[in-house]
Amino acid sequence: MDVARTLAAMAVELEQERDPETVLDRVSHYARLVLDADDAGVLRIHTRSRVATPAATSDLVNRAHQLQIDFDEGPCLDAIEGRATYVTNDVRRDPRWPQWGPAAAEIGVLSAVGVRLATRDRGYGSLNIYAQRVDAFTDRDAEVAEMLAAHATAAFAAAHELEGLRTALESRSIIGQAQGILMQKFDIDSDAAFEFLKRISQHENRKLVTLAEAIVVQRDSNARPAPAGDAGQTT
CATH class of the missing domain: 1.10.10.10 (Winged helix-like DNA-binding domain superfamily/Winged helix DNA-binding domain)
Known part of the structure; x- marks a missing residue:
């Protein structure tokens, strides 16, 4: 796949979209396609007690997100509150998330990438990509995910402001x-x-x-x- 062309096509498509939720949904599908993943979605935290998954390519994303909320740990949460990008290629053995990892593996998630969605002034959540195999993501994949997140943030912020x-x-x-x-x-x-x-x-x-x-x-x-x-x- 020509990643550059795909990202360019996505940028043009998102620029014309005026609904914030549709922006997140389309980015999730592009993320799954470009990174050859099984699923992708967006986690948004409005407050510590209000968490939502406004976009998901399948129910697996909702379940993986909910496990992170239940255990208060995981790459998607950390992408929002810690570094901007987290990659794990075997959730079962990753010491960073000792509770979420084994639970995620039980539902079929074995590799994951979490990338922050944020402008300079405001955070919106994280873009999260999942694979049902180990060693699914490379360093290059993480860079592509960051580019996807940058496009998504700009389009979502514009649509959100318009709304x-x-x-x-x-x-x-x-x-x-x-x-x-x-x-x-x-x-x-x-x-x-x-x-x-x-x-x-x-x-x-x-x-x-x-x-x-x-x-x-x-x-x-x-x-x-x-x-x-x-x-x-x-x-």
Whole structure:
């Protein structure tokens, strides 16, 4: 396989992708292909108690990740918190992960590469590649995995930022609609309507946009015409 051409094709494909989760899914499939591996996926840690596998080429990836969470050790976790890249070519005998290694071998994982997904300012998780044979990965494979991770991070960061902007715009639109409803109902100006929303949001401990959505939904529900069967009947 021409790795350079494959990476170039992936970069072009990812540049056009606007959904963050799809970016991670496509990178996982490219990683499996380029490194001649059996599986690949992404591990994301939102907080210490919130861990997710947003992309995986099979359920084996989910199980391998979950074992790392259960034992609090493994190459994928270390790639996030330690050095940027970890390679193991026989998990059963690797002293770095004495609990995860034997457990991973039991489900079929014998070799693994974990590479950090991170920009200079923010970490996103790790790209992880698995093989069901020993001595599956070379030093060159680790370098290729790092290149894959670099492309993935750039594409994911761009898509994530775009998604955030879309969400912010949608939130502003919903809040603006709720303000308009309150202005009309109580004959107040936009500033007073916004302050009203903020007070209710704080009092009920609800996000401002969630409260605004509820107001808009209720308005729309009240504005719908009653079903024909509910109309007043004559006797």
